[in-house]
Amino acid sequence: MVNLLQSSPDEFVQFLKSNGIKRFYFIHNENECRASHPELQPLCDFFNSDKRDYEQHEGIFFELLEEYDILQGAFVHRTCRGQGAGGTRFWSYDTTEDFLRDGLRLSKGMTHKNALAGLWWGGGKGVIVDNPKIDKRDAGVREKIFQSYGKFITSLNGCYITAEDVGTTPTDIGNIFTKTRFVTCIPPGVGGSGNPSSATAKGVLCGMEAAAEFRFKESLEGKTVVVQGMGHVGIELIRLLFEKKVAKVIGSDIFPESIERAQQQFAGHNLETILSSKNDNSLLATECDIFAPCATGGILCPETIEKLNTKIVCGAANNQLEDATRDDKLLFERKIYYVPDFLVNRMGIVNCSNEQYGYINEDPFSKRHLDKNWDQSVYNMTLKTLKLAEENGTPPGQTAVELATEFSFEQHPIFGHRGQQIIDSLVKNEWHRKGE
Structure with missing residues (x-):
């Protein structure tokens, strides 16, 4: 059979x-x-x-x-x-x-x-x-x-x-x-x-800023960030990081054209590029303040977490943990602050999900996700998740899932459970x- x-x-x-x-x-x-x-x-x-x-x-x-x-x-x-x-x-x-x-x-x-x-x-x-x-x-x-x-x-x-x-x-x-x-x-x-890539990168940046505030009690200025994957989101994130005056970005990709594009776009900035191959995770051992997975998922597992030489993990890639429960716990035990991907990479879906309602300048519906005034903004939800994780002794991924699960069972106010x-x-x- x-x-x-x-x-x-x-x-x-x-x-x-x-x-x-x-x-x-x-x-x-x-x-x-x-x-x-x-x-x-x-x-x-x-x-x-x-x-x-x-x-x-x-x-x-x-x-x-x-x-x-x-x-x-x-x-x-x-x-x-x-x-x-x-x-x-x-x-x-x-x-x-x-x-x-x-x-x-x-x-x-x-x-x-x-x-x-x-x-x-x-x-x-x-x-x-x-x-x-x-x-x-x-x-x-x-x-x-x-x-x-x-x-x-x-x-x-x-x-x-x-x-x-x-x-x-x-x-x-x-x-x-x-x-x-x-x-x-x-x-x-x-x-x-x-294309929602620019909006997605802005959300990830907000998560990084919140994590830096929680971990370092300061901004991103002067930090070293490793960005794995320099596609549409990764390249935009690098641009935003340089705007925030990070000291250095180390970017990797498996495609030579992505490396060349980044080198051209950020000539004059402190960008180090690395051409890697599929399933090559040696980059994770690079010493940095923040590691940003922006390629494919499943890269964080017991073998790679052991190599990590960072204080914060915060990136755009979906499903960064190979096993959500196991690897969330391993990062927590190593005192590496993991910011769940589904918390910070929301802006892609925010950008497009309600496009049927039209567009306005400086749309407050979108902007509230990127500021510090709304309780459910990326910045505030990141801070809330990290604080609850520390207070309760539970890993951030588990903490965020518990919050999300509670919200996910709320029924649509007009159509109820129509999808089912x-x-x-x-x-x-x-x-x-x-x-x-």
Whole structure:
């Protein structure tokens, strides 16, 4: 029998095709996970037994894009506050388990992020598994992939609202938008908020400032910061750090073009760049005041935490901890102040989640997240989390999750638990049969 979890995504796709499965889902019903197809029961068993990443996710939906053998997914965690909202990631994975865990963690993180930010949205995340056999740089190929994903999102009737994330571009989002209304971060030319990277970086900076105040009792001026990942958010964060007069930034990336761009943009500043390779975590041993993970998640685990030579961890990457409970505790024991990613990288979703309400100059709805006057601002929630963690002797990640979980069960003041109702309707209408 095929080990579905340890199979490669391509092997899993071939398994689906051999069983005539194009669409499938997993829902949480009567205190257990249930699958749309009996052939997928091993994955249900995995979800039911997993204590790390699966947390009664309301609905997890998939569709196979057969033209390119690409698996498209939408993970919906909790929708009490509103429909599941979060970006779509276009990424490659070694195993099916890696893919599933990423979606589970990311969607759960969005529940926490949206709740702490006071947004009336639930938690969701999209994942498209990159097929290495296709040329994803081909504009025509990408157009077909993301238009197909838009059709997939439309078929879910609004239980999940997608947006931009790692591996996707404004053009990709524009292609999704041609096939669905259930998307944000759409191009400004058609009324959207566009790329949220700048806003995201500003939120991370606020978290850093709060952590520096708590740990050092002073500002970021004169500090040394390591930024892992110099993509859209990382490069903007570096710019903001130099504006705050940090003494030095050490930036790394796995792409030579990102290194070259940073060197050109920050010529004359004290920037040291390092070209690293995938799974090379030697950067974590670099001595610094603040380590900012701004690439992919899961980089902090027992082996890497032992190497860390920093006082604060605060960055934009989602799911920085490989195991949220274990690694949060390890950082706490080492007296490294960890600022949970879902607390500080909220501005991407804040920037785009309510774009249907239009735009105004100096929008107070957005600005309040970045100031010190609102109780739920990034700065104040970071301070509150670190203070509670110290007072109660509980790690900051656990503290933030407890706060977020309480907020996440508050029901939308107008529509109640509508996301769950949509999922129930999809199941009743045999959504998985529509693609046959």
